Amino acid sequence: MANRVIVAGGGASGLAAAIFAAENGAKVTILEHKDRVGKKLLMTGNGRCNLTNMSDIRGKFYSSDADSLHKIYDTLVRFDAIKTRQFFKGLGLYTKEKRDGGVYPVSEQAAVVLDVLRSACDRLGVRIRTDCEITAIHPNQTEGAVSVTQSVYGDKEQNKRGRKSGVVSEKRETIKYDRLILATGGKAASVSGSDGSGYELVKRLGHRMIEPLPALVQLRCEGSFFKALSGVRAQCRIRLLTDGREMASEEGELQLTDYGISGIPVFQLSRLASRALYDGKQCEAGIDFLPYIEDNDDQVFGKGIEMFSYKTVEELLSGLVHKKIAAVVCRQNGIGLGATVGQTGVEKVSDCIRMLTDFRVRITAPNSFENAQVCCGGVPLGEVNENFASRKFPNIYIIGELLDCDGVCGGYNLQWAWATGAIAGRDAALQMSGQ
Numbered sequence: 001m002a003n004r005v006i007v008a009g010g011g012a013s014g015l016a017a018a019i020f021a022a023e024n025g026a027k028v029t030i031l032e033h034k035d036r037v038g039k040k041l042l043m044t045g046n047g048r049c050n051l052t053n054m055s056d057i058r059g060k061f062y063s064s065d066a067d068s069l070h071k072i073y074d075t076l077v078r079f080d081a082i083k084t085r086q087f088f089k090g091l092g093l094y095t096k097e098k099r100d101g102g103v104y105p106v107s108e109q110a111a112v113v114l115d116v117l118r119s120a121c122d123r124l125g126v127r128i129r130t131d132c133e134i135t136a137i138h139p140n141q142t143e144g145a146v147s148v149t150q151s152v153y154g155d156k157e158q159n160k161r162g163r164k165s166g167v168v169s170e171k172r173e174t175i176k177y178d179r180l181i182l183a184t185g186g187k188a189a190s191v192s193g194s195d196g197s198g199y200e201l202v203k204r205l206g207h208r209m210i211e212p213l214p215a216l217v218q219l220r221c222e223g224s225f226f227k228a229l230s231g232v233r234a235q236c237r238i239r240l241l242t243d244g245r246e247m248a249s250e251e252g253e254l255q256l257t258d259y260g261i262s263g264i265p266v267f268q269l270s271r272l273a274s275r276a277l278y279d280g281k282q283c284e285a286g287i288d289f290l291p292y293i294e295d296n297d298d299q300v301f302g303k304g305i306e307m308f309s310y311k312t313v314e315e316l317l318s319g320l321v322h323k324k325i326a327a328v329v330c331r332q333n334g335i336g337l338g339a340t341v342g343q344t345g346v347e348k349v350s351d352c353i354r355m356l357t358d359f360r361v362r363i364t365a366p367n368s369f370e371n372a373q374v375c376c377g378g379v380p381l382g383e384v385n386e387n388f389a390s391r392k393f394p395n396i397y398i399i400g401e402l403l404d405c406d407g408v409c410g411g412y413n414l415q416w417a418w419a420t421g422a423i424a425g426r427d428a429a430l431q432m433s434g435q
């Protein structure tokens with residue numbers, strides 16, 4: 001008899017798990033608490049969906065358990081970026097690779113990624129039940145069950161057009177499973193459905209939880225000057241320092257906002273900053289606004305400055321960085337905007353230039369979960385096996401962002417979702433019921 005597989009959560013990992021379980025003969029039901037599956041997928045890659053990355057995955061993922069992460073890399077080889085592209089090609093979706101290895105659908109539309117996943121579910125007879133909240137899990141080593149509350153909305157005509165006029169009734173029931181796959185995501189961008197309720201479900205199963213924190217997110221910083229810098233973009237190298245020690249650095253386009261720093265290099269550093277702040281450490285960013293100027297460029301860093309003694313300091317700095325940054329650095333060094341290089345003196349001007357190479361800002365907090373692309377933290381990797389089955393309940397799988405593993409920007413988080421979904425889905429279908 002086919003295994004009855006329930007997939008809790010119809011996001012990227014849940015849809016992949018459902019398809020792989022159904023392809024391997026299971027009778028699959030997805031329980032999704034939103035009114036449709038895959039809402040977050042539509043938001044990915046600014047609506048273009050960076051669905052994987054062809055670069056080497058080693059070093060692209062983080063977890064609080066380095067040993068388990070190391071082993072997970074070996075598992076992930078079983079479903080790598082090439083397999084992801086083959087999987088989508090098999091569903092009729094062609095993909096293209098960009099220069100950084102990022103892979104997108106050729107149409108660059110996230111909606112088509114969701115369309116092919118949904119159509120595969122239809123073809124394979126996967127039952128999708130939406131507006132269905134999982135409220136409890138009743139685990140059992142053989143046949144378990146989940147309690148669900150399904151909301152029924154009024155006004156069918158409005159419903160057809162996608163609008164809801166309020167819950168008119170709630171249907172409660174208990175559904176049995178041979179295998180349960182938990183794919184409820186984290187709590188980043190909860191508007192898409194991942195509201196953290198899955199964390200509570202796994203905690204009630206007795207799993208530990210590494211505190212989920214926002215990752216791939218903007219960083220809030222101290223400094224009244226940020227208001228003046230808002231909207232400025234600059235190519236920079238950014239170092240992250242915790243308690244004065246350099247943790248990591250990234251290069252790329254920095255975006256300055258009225259509350260702090262954003263942009264890809266900031267996103268890449270953000271999960272380390274989030275965790276360090278959570279652990280009570282002091283966090284700073286050291287911004288090098290001049291990463292492309294050689295240290296031995298005398299006109300910038302040496303005596304050559306003297307030849308510009310007729311310019312205002314702000315004018316001189318504006319030859320190197322955005323005018324607004326130049327003005328802030330002058331102000332920070334007590335230099336009036338009309339003061340010339342000659343009046344200010346080479347030494348003080350050099351201080352300003354040095355500040356441009358290591359502009360220190362204190363990071364006070366990550367932006368909220370709502371602004372984050374993913375969460376770091378979740379169920380420790382050591383609590384699942386190589387097929388992502390729980391070590392407490394072998395017939396329950398934990399996949400996707402619910403696990404304590406998060407990737408850097410560039411398609412790695414979706415790759416994690418597809419890989420964990422594919423591996424767990426196949427295993428859930430093929431393991432004999434009752435084992």
Ligand SMILES: Cc1cc2nc3c(=O)[nH]c(=O)nc-3n(C[C@H](O)[C@H](O)[C@H](O)COP(=O)(O)OP(=O)(O)OC[C@H]3O[C@@H](n4cnc5c(N)ncnc54)[C@H](O)[C@@H]3O)c2cc1C
Pocket residue numbers: 008009010011012013014031032033034037038039040041043044045046049050051052132133134135183184185186188189192193194195196197198372373374399400401402410411412413414415417
């Ligand atoms: C704005 C944005 C852009 C992004 N862009 C990219 C990108 O281009 N490339 C990339 O690799 N990654 C990207 N990501 C990250 C990526 O979307 C996630 O890593 C991925 O979606 C996680 O998949 P998941 O299946 O674990 O969780 P999710 O996709 O969040 O799915 C979880 C599902 O479970 C449902 N659910 C939750 N709780 C319950 C419950 N109690 N009962 C029933 N259902 C429940 C939710 O409604 C949701 O449908 C982006 C994220 C955001 C927010």
